[in-house]
Amino acid sequence: MAAAVVNYPLVAGLLAFAVAQSAKFFTTWYKEKRWDARQFIASGGMPSSHSATVTALAVSVGIQEGFRSATFATSVILACVVMHDAFGVRLHAGKQAEVLNQIVYELPIEHPLAETKPLREILGHTVPQVVAGCILGILTAVIMLLVLGSYI
Numbered sequence: 196m197a198a199a200v201v202n203y204p205l206v207a208g209l210l211a212f213a214v215a216q217s218a219k220f221f222t223t224w225y226k227e228k229r230w231d232a233r234q235f236i237a238s239g240g241m242p243s244s245h246s247a248t249v250t251a252l253a254v255s256v257g258i259q260e261g262f263r264s265a266t267f268a269t270s271v272i273l274a275c276v277v278m279h280d281a282f283g284v285r286l287h288a289g290k291q292a293e294v295l296n297q298i299v300y301e302l303p304i305e306h307p308l309a310e311t312k313p314l315r316e317i318l319g320h321t322v323p324q325v326v327a328g329c330i331l332g333i334l335t336a337v338i339m340l341l342v343l344g345s346y347i
Contacts, residue, residue, distance in 0.1 A: 208248045219244070243329075246278050259347060278325050282324075
């Protein structure tokens with residue numbers, strides 16, 4: 196078993212990402228009554244896989260290296276930047292894409308941009324989606340610690 200978890204922070208981050216993306220897949224099925232495999236790789240939605248990943252990474256680094264270590268401080272700063280970007284810059288970029296798509300849709304058919312492929316509108320996250328991802332990341336790191344214990 197010890198060989199299975201060679202790098203606890205790496206495995207915790209990847210596992211949190213996989214769980215978050217899987218949750219999006221099943222949430223889409225529950226809400227829309229359809230299977231959409233693209234949800235496994237899609238950005239945006241509940242919960243934020245970016246937040247889950249960086250939070251699991253930071254918590255597992257803190258557990259393994261110590262919460263007073265420089266490595267933990269670095270991972271927390273990285274997590275803050277990623278989460279701020281998720282509900283700040285990327286969310287607003289998605290809203291701008293929505294407006295631009297509407298403008299292109301209303302162009303006359305003879306306009307050179309009328310046939311432009313629509314931009315992706317769901318890019319970022321709302322604050323609840325980021326918080327849910329953060330909670331998922333914490334839970335992933337802690338559950339891994341509880342299950343694997345001395346193997347970490």
